[in-house]
Structure formats: C-alpha cells, structure tokens
Amino acid sequence: MLYSIIVTGGLENIAREELAERFEDTGHLKIIGRKPQRILFQYSGNPRDLLSLRTAEHLFLVIKQLPKMTRSRRSLTALSRSLARFNFGEAFACCRQVGIRVRKRITFRVTSRLAGQRNFRRLDLQRVVERALLERGWHNTGTGAALDVWAEVHGDDGYISIRLSPIEMAQRPYKQAHIPASLKPTLAYSMVRLSQPRPNDVFLDAMCGAGTLLLERAFAGRYRYLIGGDVSTEALAATVANFGRKHQPRQFFHWDAQNLPLQPKTVDKIVCNLPFGETVGNASQLATLYQKCLREYQTVLKPSGKMVLLTSQRTLLDSLLKQQRALKIAQRVTVNVRGKRAWIYVIRNLQHTLRV
Numbered sequence: 001m002l003y004s005i006i007v008t009g010g011l012e013n014i015a016r017e018e019l020a021e022r023f024e025d026t027g028h029l030k031i032i033g034r035k036p037q038r039i040l041f042q043y044s045g046n047p048r049d050l051l052s053l054r055t056a057e058h059l060f061l062v063i064k065q066l067p068k069m070t071r072s073r074r075s076l077t078a079l080s081r082s083l084a085r086f087n088f089g090e091a092f093a094c095c096r097q098v099g100i101r102v103r104k105r106i107t108f109r110v111t112s113r114l115a116g117q118r119n120f121r122r123l124d125l126q127r128v129v130e131r132a133l134l135e136r137g138w139h140n141t142g143t144g145a146a147l148d149v150w151a152e153v154h155g156d157d158g159y160i161s162i163r164l165s166p167i168e169m170a171q172r173p174y175k176q177a178h179i180p181a182s183l184k185p186t187l188a189y190s191m192v193r194l195s196q197p198r199p200n201d202v203f204l205d206a207m208c209g210a211g212t213l214l215l216e217r218a219f220a221g222r223y224r225y226l227i228g229g230d231v232s233t234e235a236l237a238a239t240v241a242n243f244g245r246k247h248q249p250r251q252f253f254h255w256d257a258q259n260l261p262l263q264p265k266t267v268d269k270i271v272c273n274l275p276f277g278e279t280v281g282n283a284s285q286l287a288t289l290y291q292k293c294l295r296e297y298q299t300v301l302k303p304s305g306k307m308v309l310l311t312s313q314r315t316l317l318d319s320l321l322k323q324q325r326a327l328k329i330a331q332r333v334t335v336n337v338r339g340k341r342a343w344i345y346v347i348r349n350l351q352h353t354l355r356v
C-alpha cells in the first residue's frame, strides 16, 4: 500500500531518516520519494505501526497518485473518472487496521489543498472529488464522517488520500501545560535527533519553556541526566507539570541562561529554542542575550559536545559563531516555524582539537 506522511517544511530529510531507521529492517518499507512537506512510501506491515512516527504531522493512505496533473480543468475529469472505477476494498481494510470504522453506510468529508498555478480553484477540486464519491453512494456528512478524504494538488502532483492518523497524531499526551511560542513536538523531536542522542548524554535546555525539547529527549532513549531551566517561573511550572513524576534523573532551575550555575565542560548536548526577538525589547538586547548565552553554552559544553539551536536570527547567530573559533557549524536546516523562516544550527565544539 502507498502511504504518505506530512511533515513541517524543512524537516523532510529528518523524517525520511526516522522512517528508514524505524522500518527499513522490517523488510516492509520502500521509500518512494521526498516532496516538499511529504514523504511517500510503500509499507506492507500494519499501518498502525506508522502512527508512532515522531516527525509526522499526519499519516495518509494514498489511494490515487496523479504524477502529471496539467493546469487544465480536464485533469479534474480524469481524476473523477479514476475515482468512479476505484476498488476501495484494500483501502477499507487498511482503515480498519488503524481503528477507523468503515460501515455499510460510508460517511465522508473532503479536505482540499491546492498549490501552484491552475485553471481551476481549490473548491473545484473539492467538488469534483465530493461528486465522484457521492455517485458511489457515499454520504457527505462533514464533521464526524468516518473517512477524511484529502484531495491535494502540489505543483504537478495530485493526490487523493484517506487520513489514517487521528487529529492529535503530532500532539503528545505529555503536553498538558503550554506557554506562548512553545515548540511543536515534531520539531522538538527533530532537533533532538540532530543532537544524535547517546545513552551517556548529559542534556541541557537552558531556556526550556514548557519542556518540549527535554521531554522529546526523554522519549528518544536512555540518557544520563536531563537539565532544564528558564527565566520565567510560569514556564518552569509548565515543564514541571508536563514531566510529572516520570523521566528521572533530571533537574530544573529558575535561572538566567546568561549566567549558568553549572560546572565547565559537564554537558554533552545543548538543545535550545532561542528567543526569536518577538518578546525581547530591541535588536541590541537580543544581540547581547545571544552573545552571553553562547559564551555560557560554550563554557559548560564538553570539549567534544554538540549544540542544536533554533533561531530566526540567522545573521546574528552567524556573526557570533564566526567569532568563536572553537564552534563549527556542522549543519544548518531551514525550517518553517509558525509561518516564519527559521534555522536549526547543529554546532560542534572543536575545543579538544584546537588545544593540541
């Protein structure tokens, strides 16, 4: 069966890696392609397994892939005809495996998305799919329908899919307390992944907000110690609430990340979502904050340690890193954060190589 996962723009490679790492050894997986915000793959195992992917926002069963949709309205007629003949037997079996109840009276709703220049509108696409399914005797009930059918056109590619994931796939049960500008768990997981988690990691997020990065690290496998801190007591309270009693050993601090009460060279991984400047007064205050934090991070990081930092302030971070000979950018990933361009920096500490 052909599936797709939808991911945050910029995280496609990380999602592909997660998919391969989790399922390639099973012999059930064949990755077909990577498109913007989407990974297409065949999987012959139980689709229920795929619901645990931590980078995915949605999981779909692709029932029709139309690789060369033209701009003309005629491509909609072709799409409608193909749905009229489609045998849904296997698709329904797949839906049942993830717990979707497909009864004799089939209820559906259609969600449509259109990107790129076309001689038809998004609503035309939606109506064509709705009509084709109504003609098969299905019932368009809107909210509460058993089947959420997605009709999408991105560039030349058209897809008709059934959403297999519940709406909360990308949410996490641990995230009960929230703060403004809290990270999406899928993005937090991706950052944790880029830090290459190891069982011996002492892991630090010095601006932990609601604790999303720390919790994603906790779920990513064994670690030696988790350390979190924040200047805001509300944020810290959210972290404490989201952790509950689980995930020991860990310690949380009410601190200013510009002055960390930690011993030098004691932390293996620092993963942090730096303030984007929306709440920090002005550009010079933000520059000072970044400069001082970076100095502290470098001090507490072990000589072979690694930082993964998220920022929308690329020019500022680039210029600060240029001044630090011991910090080397190993990777920079452009990512969409709440509709804004941001960058994940993977930074290696080269202190041990420079001191010889």
Ligand SMILES: C[S@@+](CC[C@H](N)C(=O)[O-])C[C@H]1O[C@@H](n2cnc3c(N)ncnc32)[C@H](O)[C@@H]1O
Pocket (backbone or CB within 6 Å): 179, 181, 182, 183, 184, 206, 207, 208, 209, 210, 211, 212, 213, 229, 230, 231, 232, 235, 255, 256, 257, 258, 273, 274, 275, 276, 289
């Ligand atoms: C963008 S949020 C981080 C969100 C967090 N990653 C999450 O998912 O919830 C930035 C956090 O940095 C904290 N912060 C800002 N300046 C700080 C400082 N100087 N020291 C420590 N924390 C700071 C804020 O209180 C806020 O909780």
